[in-house]
Amino acid sequence: MKSFSPLLLASVAAAVPTSLTAEADAPAAIKCPIVFDGRIPSTLALSNFDSYGGGNPFGAEYVKGNDLKWSQILQLPTVSTSRFDAAVNTSGAAPFKAVEVTLSDKSIFQKQHGFRRAGLQFNGDTNTGSPAWKGIKTLHFSVRQDAQRPLNLSHEYLNVWHESSDYSADQIMFQTGTMIDQSSLPKNTFKIFSRQNKLLWSTPMDTSDWQNFALTLDFTKNTVQVYYSKGTAPLASVLAATADDLTGDGEYQLGILKKPTGTSDVVNSGFQETGLNEGQIYGGIFIEDSAGGCISL
Numbered sequence: 001m002k003s004f005s006p007l008l009l010a011s012v013a014a015a016v017p018t019s020l021t022a023e024a025d026a027p028a029a030i031k032c033p034i035v036f037d038g039r040i041p042s043t044l045a046l047s048n049f050d051s052y053g054g055g056n057p058f059g060a061e062y063v064k065g066n067d068l069k070w071s072q073i074l075q076l077p078t079v080s081t082s083r084f085d086a087a088v089n090t091s092g093a094a095p096f097k098a099v100e101v102t103l104s105d106k107s108i109f110q111k112q113h114g115f116r117r118a119g120l121q122f123n124g125d126t127n128t129g130s131p132a133w134k135g136i137k138t139l140h141f142s143v144r145q146d147a148q149r150p151l152n153l154s155h156e157y158l159n160v161w162h163e164s165s166d167y168s169a170d171q172i173m174f175q176t177g178t179m180i181d182q183s184s185l186p187k188n189t190f191k192i193f194s195r196q197n198k199l200l201w202s203t204p205m206d207t208s209d210w211q212n213f214a215l216t217l218d219f220t221k222n223t224v225q226v227y228y229s230k231g232t233a234p235l236a237s238v239l240a241a242t243a244d245d246l247t248g249d250g251e252y253q254l255g256i257l258k259k260p261t262g263t264s265d266v267v268n269s270g271f272q273e274t275g276l277n278e279g280q281i282y283g284g285i286f287i288e289d290s291a292g293g294c295i296s297l
Contacts, residue, residue, distance in 0.1 A: 028083045028084045029296065030084065031294060032288040032294040032296055033289040034287070034289075035137060036122040036123075038120070038254070038286055039057070039285055040076075040085075040096055040097050043055065046071040046074055050070050057122065058070075058123055062119070063109050063117060063121065063253060063255075065106045065109060066108060066109065066110065068106055073102055073104075074100060076099060077098055080210070082144070083231075083232050084142065084212075084283070084284030084286065085097065085142075097283075098283040099281070099282055099283070100146060100149075100279045100282070101119075101120065101279065101282065102256075102278065103117075103118060103279070104276050104277060105274055105276050112268065113269065114259070114267045114270045115257055116272055117255070119253035119255040119256075120282075121251055121253055126251070127165045129249065133219060133249055135219060136216065136218045136289070137216070137288070137289060138214050138216045138217070138288050138296075139215045140285065140296070141160055141285045142211065142212045143210070143211050143282060144281040144282075145207045145208075145280075145281070146280070146281055147207070149277055149278050150278065151256075152177075153187040155178065155259055156178055156179050156259040157176045157257065157258055158174075159190075159255070160174035160253070161174065162251070162252050162253070163250045163251060164248030164249065165249040171246045172193075172195070172217065172224055172244065173192065173193040173194075173197075174191075174213065175191050176189065180266065182197075188204060190202060192226055192239075194224070194242075195245045196245070201226050201239040203228060209230055210230065210232075211228070211230055212228065212229045213227070214235050214297075215227075216295060218246075219246050222246050222247070223243055223246075224244045224246070225237065225239060226238050226239035235295075235296075254285060255280070256280050260272050
């Protein structure tokens with residue numbers, strides 16, 4: 001093996017621009033006006049999710065199992081701080097922390113016995129006329145896997161989505177697992193689909209670190225652009241603005257909707273294993289106004 005002198009190695013290191021490493025390690029800053037802030041204050045307790053106010057950024061009612069409280073569904077895991085939760089306050093502590101959405105056998109919403117689901121909705125987001133569904137907005141979120149509550153990737157999962165106000169379609173979908181209608185796609189990837197169920201972009205699921213996503217939705221031009229990074233690295237564009245039908249208002253959801261197997265009626269029937277204990281960890285959740293091309297990376 002060829003060896004190199006310490007002087008040569010030092011000169012090579014000196015030639016690397018320091019801005020590259022500084023950029024990767026720099027705390028993330030939110031540059032644009034926030035429309036809805038779903039980041040979890042570090043002082044928030046699980047009981048705060050059961051009612052409005054008290055710092056709870058999400059609705060206290062939907063969408064969850066009929067006989068469950070959010071304090072029975074959510075966990076506040078001890079994990080590293082995600083990129084957009086990591087800004088420090090005067091006490092030196094991160095002001096925001098991760099939240100985990102879990103599924104159990106009781107995760108049955110209304111009479112949808114085929115699904116197991118729990119979906120957080122922004123407090124103040126409305127089914128029609130929401131400020132997050134006009135102009136150009138960017139939805140940010142980070143995800144991390146829980147080794148103690150792994151997803152069963154033989155099923156199809158809907159993790160982040162926006163459902164139209166008439167409940168007839170999802171304008172944008174962030175998913176993982178085995179797609180029922182596109183089973184040839186790798187199951188252990190995160191996938192972003194259009195309203196027409198067209199795969200726009202995908203990336204392998206990482207089981208050891210944060211994965212950061214941002215979806216810029218232009219409701220005037222009906223396009224979606226995707227940004228992505230891992231760990232603490234800045235986001236980078238991975239999909240240029242691409243046509244998608246974003247009409248129809250509606251609300252955002254973040255969490256888990258697990259579809260059954262072995263049925264053509266996924267809402268009402270099909271196989272779901274018992275003793276269910278699955279989870280998806282989230283961080284850095286917010287929607288910003290990206291008018292004029294503004295985006296936080």
